[in-house]
Amino acid sequence: MSEDRQSRWQRLLLGLFILVPSLALAAAVPVAWGWGLGWRDVVIAVVLYVITGLGITVGYHRHFTHGSFKAARPLRIALAIAGSMAIEGPPVRWVADHRKHHRFSDREGDPHSPWKYGDSGLALAKGFWHAHVGWMFDVNQTPLPQYAPDLLADRDVARISRWFPLWVAVSLLAAPVIGGAATWSWQGALTAFLWGSLVRVALLHHVTWSVNSICHLFGKRQFASRDRSTNVWWLSLPSFGESWHNLHHAEPTSARHGVLRGQADPSAWIIRILERLGWAADVRWPDPTRIAARRIPTMRGRDDNSAISSRERPS
Template identity: 60%
Template structure:
């Protein structure tokens, strides 16, 4: 795919293609955790390959890595929904890296490109790029959920993330993505082994709290790209097909209230309706109370009413 700059003097949207080692790395990062996820149920049923320590350790690492993506990679680094103290900034970049979804600068560049071209040519993972027929939508679902990850085109970080490239802390965290990827698997194994005081406990924690947890979070995150751009409610005016999907709210820490996010991308809270659980917003509120997060962009009644009114026109 070739995309020119969309305005005079702008840097190109794309910056070359991945090399073979990078491309092979994508396949490993996608399919190894997926294989563990597919094997999880039969292993749990047939050999009892699951214990309370695996569930507890997995829940903790899921929460940390999920919030690293939602609060860190997404609401803070991509959209600037709040300002963070230096320690929180670095912690969020590391926590997001533990989700094994790519280095922070690359992730943010891809997501800012998504918003720049949402559901149009240039969007790296829209499900609507191939048409509206049954076969086209099936192809679009696969592309938006997983297929886009295998595209070799690289988003131009100099265009989309000059602020992150100028931050020495973030460049350092970004360059150590291989280390964070190893630790996100090895740390659960270490904790599981120490808790159970056994090599078996380390092995099962590596499997459940490491590989299965990573795979589950992968597909929850990718569901925001696919499911939340195809089905759901659209109470607010947005320039794309973004929608709210309630049953993904808890696992995605509030990211599935996706319609408001695209209607008001810098807003720190996505779930603004009654009963709309948004654990990422709760976390940001805690950071704000502690003084670690400032200038938080909370939603206002006037802004929400205007977006609702525009949606009804």
Template identity: 60%
Template sequence: MSLGATRSQLDAPPRKTAASQAYDGKSPFPATPPPPPRHTSERLYVTVTALIVVLPFLALGLAVWLLWGRLIHTTDVLLALALYVVTGLGVTVGFHRGLTHGGYRAARPVRIALAVAGSMSFQGDVIGWVATHRRHHAFTDRPGDPHSPYRYGTHLRGQLRGLVHAHVGWLFRNDPTPAERYAPDLLADRDIRAVSRAFPALCVLTLALPFALGWAIGGTWLHATTALLWAGVVRIALLHHVTWSVNSLCHMIGRRPFRTRRHDRATNLWPLALLSFGESWHNLHHADPTSARHGVDRGQIDPSAAVIRLLERLGWVHDVRWPTPDRVAARRT
């Protein structure tokens, strides 16, 4: 499937199912048949997911213990900031606006580099990430959405339960998204398949890199360990929760100045704009998914769009789908 076909699919209405047609926007999602028993590989996946979610909090506690009566090293902060920016932009510019939605076309080295950087965020292999996100757009806040906060209804208890589900609970459900249906273009891409297969090695690299740099700069085990802690594990945890907050908070809290599909409750949440590199201007994104810029109004900071603009000026990306005034105006409420 070509990228052009992917763009057409994203602009087209999603395929309707009996459950989504019957959904009234307030009730809990209809019950689904129980999933088949987990295979050993699936149980391993859940175990690894649990470790990824829980270990950063344990690491944060360890960091507090290590810093009791000590100062955090400047190197740790700078390395954490640098790796947060690189891996975060890999997710937002590479995984999301580029590979998922076709907001631009990139030269091959840039496409691969962004896919590698996004994979180092520890958020899953690139093909699985893209497939899940396309499925989210196809069924936003309706039955079929893998991480809607409205899964358990719109009453208070259901909303609280749904918030936990949208933020992190969905990762533990036996609800795989078939890449053959949602990301056939990436399965056909030899480079992206290679990056996807390399995901475990890239997870090791994203932790080994700060450890090695901490050792090289500080020259001691303590410097290497604190760099691993802050620029490795804690940095990963922060980016995880910022990303997950777009799934959860940006469908419950904030403003909705643009029209979206029926039942789609995506919002703009300004406090997350800088940390999420502009992803929390989520309402416009759901109103116009293929737009390369999400923050279109005055004062809306969108670092990911700024990076795409820079890459365009360097000639490394082209066919960028910048929002036009008419297109934006047509989507306002």
């Protein structure tokens, strides 16, 4: 089987990794209502959500896919592992898919455009499902040598990609090991597994997939781009700033996506900290002139939506 084609077993395994955490997420509400939710499980779930979520946004997306900054080797390895623990695929595969998405965004060839089937109500409902989940089951996959040759040539990233099953196991077992050790009980391990593994993975998956689906269908278009990407404010914190998706498609290499006043971008905050620590270099902070030039005219002129302030400009 070519690596550019997905086998039946791969699709079955993918389905399980989507279905099981989603079922756990659906069961989480009645479980919390009936038996309560302990603070220990919340802390474990939140910490793992932040680590793995930033592995995707800062690592997989802004660093590996778009080269928004250069990372020291230990940081590069840590970001690749943290992203792998989000269980969204190996870094080489994820990056290749996303680069192809940008090349053909909302046009023929885009792996996950919600506009794939047209713009009627039924077509958009079908397109939403395709963009959110369905595209991952496509037999034909993005050719890695064409879209991620740099990562295939990177010995560290290529090795981490090959060891993806190991990072999946670490991601799923970390919570129950911590919960079990903290309480010295199987019950503590079980509840930590429910919240810190299954529910955490499901939440992060659906937030990530919502950037593919919701952020190409609903929201505000504040910047000129060649696709239908939008900004969706209520996803900004759970997505660590990724839902300022319209600016990202207007300026893909920018290390900061939320460039207007009030647009919180936690991933950019982390990159700024890494830069000051000397672990990240050559950061591509947004250029105010370019940002202003890309503003859609009807959105200009309001002080509360003004472009990045002087303290956010590149030094």
